[in-house]
Amino acid sequence: MRLILLAALAAAFVAAISAGAVKIDLFNMSEIERNILFDVRLPRVVLAGLVGAALAMSGVLFQYVMKNPLADSFTTGVSASSAMGAVIAIMLGLMPYIPLFALAGGLAGLYLVYRIASDRGRIQPITMLLAGIVLSTFASATISFMKFLSDDAVSSIIFWLMGGFQAATVSKDLILFGVICLSFLVIRGDYLKLDILCFDDTTASSTGVDVHGLRKKLFFAAALLTSFSVGYAGIIGFVGLIIPHILRLGNFVKASYLLPASLTGGAAFMIATDLIARTILQQGQELPVGVITSSIGGVFFLYLLIKRRKELFYFN
Amino acid sequence: MIQKTENRIKKTGRVKFGHSLIKILFQGLLLCLMALPASAYEKIIVLYPAVSPMLIELGVSDRVVGTTRSDHAIKDIVQVGSHLRPNIELMNALDPDLIIAGSRRAFPVNMKERVKADIFYYDPATLDEILVKIKKIGAMLGREDKAEALVARLKSRLSEITPLPHQPSVIYEVMAEPLRVAGNRSIVTSIVSAAGGKNLVSIDKKHAVISTEKVLKLEPDFYIYQVGPMNKNPEPPGERPFYRSLKSKYIRINELEFARPGINAFDAAVKLNRIFLGAGDE
Secondary structure, eight states, X not given: OHHHHHHHHHHHHHHHHHOSSSOOOTTSOOXXXXXXXXXXXXXXXXXXXHHHHHHHHHHHHHHHHHTOTTOSTTTTSHHHHHHHHHHHHHHTTOGGGHHHHHHHHHHHHHHHHHHHHEETTEEOHHHHHHHHHHHHHHHHHHHHHHHHHHGGGHHHHHHHHTOOOTTOOHHHHHHHHHHHHHHHHHHHTTHHHHHHHTSOHXXXXXXXXXXXXXXXXXXXXXXXXXXXXXXXXXXXOSHHHHHHHHHHHTTOOSHHXXXXXXXXXXXXXXXXXXXXXXXXXXXXXXXOHHHHHHHHHHHHHHHHHHHTHHHHOTTO | OHHHHHHHHHHHHHHHHHXXXXXXXXXXXXXXXXXXXXXXXXXXXXXXXXXXXHHHHTTOGGGEEEEOTTOOSSOSOEEOXXXXXXXXXXXXXXXOSEEEESOTTTSOHHHHTTSOSEEEEOOOOSHHHHHHHHHHHHHHTTOHHHHHXXXXXXXXXXXXXXXXXXXXXXXXXXXXXXXXXXXXXXXXXXXXXXXXXXXXXXXXXXXXXXXXXXXXXXXXXXXXXXXBTTBOSOOXXXXXXXXXTOOOEEEEEEHHHHSSXXXXXXXXXXXXXXXXXXXXXX
């Protein structure tokens, strides 16, 4: 199964490198085609893969933190607060600082949810979920208000929020790669603890797991992954929710399998959907990638829900 | 008997004359009534900012009772919201007899039904269409002479454009991230064309989100990027890593001068022509 995932990632990568708005003969490239491949297409495909991996991984982590299969960066409010930060940057005309504002917004949201949901240093999953929903609603309302104030600039906010990888650069790829590596390394030694965390808190604590310390660590890593992803690519829905669930249905249940598989599966899915977004229209036009992820992901997830509804309730 | 007949003939003649007189008077009144709407619009709400400078030129700015909040051409006037979300209550309170809106999408039929006023849609896509609209507005407001004079002045402004030795190719950036460019239906395409250039993006839309790959492939002579509400403080294209190999000349322009289809568009065409010429001299 792992080999299938790796093969899917490799296939998506090769397809994404080979196809695009401009037809490129990879074995006989002109100077322009070489520039397109190395300056535009390659950084973009890599960024798409990294954002997909980061969102899928953050989805898995949020689901462990909240012990809820519906948790992801949206339900926890981190996505919306990151987007709020980015929209403030757009409104102020600070375009180069969008990722920084998104990161600040995400971390501020994280702190707020953490403060509300923690009682004497202990995170309460249900309170956190509710706080996340409230934060998400508040951030969405603030974004709507800023759209209203923007008037002529409203389309720039709307289009940015739809998500995409047009502004991909090698430096963004490297930074996001660093963030993913850091998050992955931080939790790499906790696979067994993550599996134990699926039981109730008392059982997990009795086995020697520092439940609350682990939750904080996971929550911070997930928020960091989400904030950087939103800052670099806007809001891209569904990835953090569907990829972990699809993988669980494919018997990637233990954390030691699920987390690496989420990175691979998320990357493959995002590269493929971005390929569709940038090639489905004619004359070099592009669709926002969030439209593709939500529609394909939603339909596929619905199919799985109907076909295999019993297996899906893994946390029960 | 003869006398009676003569009297009847005289009477019939007088009746006929009376009928003719009434007919003439009625026709005259009808003509007057037909001519009346031309000067009847005394309270105008402008929901499309590009129109206000035009109304100032036509000498009817005193008839404008409301504008949008982004329209600052006419001072000390009621603002009725934005062009996309005008406040119907405020508009009705001004009791307008004419509303000039941008398009049917911006001011749809259901809104039209809620305001008792005539609606005029102003959505020109070319310089020629702007001239046609000026004449129509002039006729509606009884300022045909001023409208004709304005049209003549704008045409003569275009005659200042110098023919270019070769037609430069252009891509016009509306928004940097995601990259949105001007398409066929944008006024910008007409401005570029009048200035002697050619918009390389032939997509049949006002704006289109396109791939940066496509920009590199098209290799435009000029990469024009607007700065304004839709593209606030964009990173200069020359500093964007993915345009490193693009050899175009980058031109930064003001969005309000180029992207609004008003009388400013003619000045924009002349200005762009000079930029093309200046670049040719280099």
